[in-house]
Amino acid sequence: MQELTIRGFRILKGFLETSEQVDLVRDLRNVAKAAPMRAPITRWGKPMSVRMTSAGRVGWISDRKGYRYEGEKPDGGAWPKIPKNILNLWRNVTELERAPDCCLINYYGEDARMGLHQDKDEGEFQWPVVSVSLGDDGLFRMGNVEKGGKTESIWLNSGDVVVMGGDARLAYHGVDRIRFGSSKLLPDSGRVNLTLRVVAESVA
Numbered sequence: 001m002q003e004l005t006i007r008g009f010r011i012l013k014g015f016l017e018t019s020e021q022v023d024l025v026r027d028l029r030n031v032a033k034a035a036p037m038r039a040p041i042t043r044w045g046k047p048m049s050v051r052m053t054s055a056g057r058v059g060w061i062s063d064r065k066g067y068r069y070e071g072e073k074p075d076g077g078a079w080p081k082i083p084k085n086i087l088n089l090w091r092n093v094t095e096l097e098r099a100p101d102c103c104l105i106n107y108y109g110e111d112a113r114m115g116l117h118q119d120k121d122e123g124e125f126q127w128p129v130v131s132v133s134l135g136d137d138g139l140f141r142m143g144n145v146e147k148g149g150k151t152e153s154i155w156l157n158s159g160d161v162v163v164m165g166g167d168a169r170l171a172y173h174g175v176d177r178i179r180f181g182s183s184k185l186l187p188d189s190g191r192v193n194l195t196l197r198v199v200a201e202s203v204a
Contacts, residue, residue: 006152007142008168012093016159020085021134021185027083028105028134028192031055034080035073037107043067049112055082056102058199060121067121069102069199082196090130090196093163098127100196108138108178108191116143116151116174119164123200128165134158134192137179143172158183 002013016024037051040062054060058069059079073079082103090100106114119129133156140162143151153176156162164171181189 004154006154007144007171008164008166009142009171009173010163010165010168011154011156012161012163013157014159015093015161016089016132018159018185021159023085024083024089024132024194025134025185025192027085028194031080031083031103031105035059037105038074048114050106050108050114052104052106054102054104055080055086056100058102060102060104060197069121086132086194086196089132089161093130093161094128094165096127098198100130101199102197104195104197106193106195108136108175108193110178110180110190112175112191113177114175116141116147116172118170118172119195119197120170122197124198125169127198128163128169130196131162131164132194132196133160133162134194135183135186136189136191137182138191138193139176139178141174141176142168145170145172147172155179158185 001015004011035053037053039051040048043066058071061068061070138156140156141151141153178191
């Protein structure tokens, strides 16, 4: 494993062994069976290029009403629990007793991307956000707390983990593109990214 720090983003290259990645994909498939992935839209009605679902106490929702966390799935009922393997990963990289409330799972197909954005719907920002890359390589771009200015990019590979805390907690970041077919982890290629977040108790 190689550890890098870029603009406050802590990047753990090769953190997960192949067998651990396979186990995570298995667990995430079970989550997706209980809470099927959806193609979300933005508050302006524009469809996102990723598909997503969640696990945990709350799930992240994007629709015409805006961006928010909700305690029930769009079709009703509780979100599935965050798998133990993922909770263990969180504890290993953060050394925190406080568990995440949400595991947001995004799937990137061949032409999917994620524009520069901040993770700021959580209500509390003293806790880090942990991001895990599985499958195809993704070009991850890191910016500033304020919009604009210089950015830096790095290719994230399957098994890489990024910890966004401290100065990087509210920094803009995004995924410009993926190298479709660069990994054999997923049978149909593509990239799965999961982010673990602590959400204020009042946000649900």
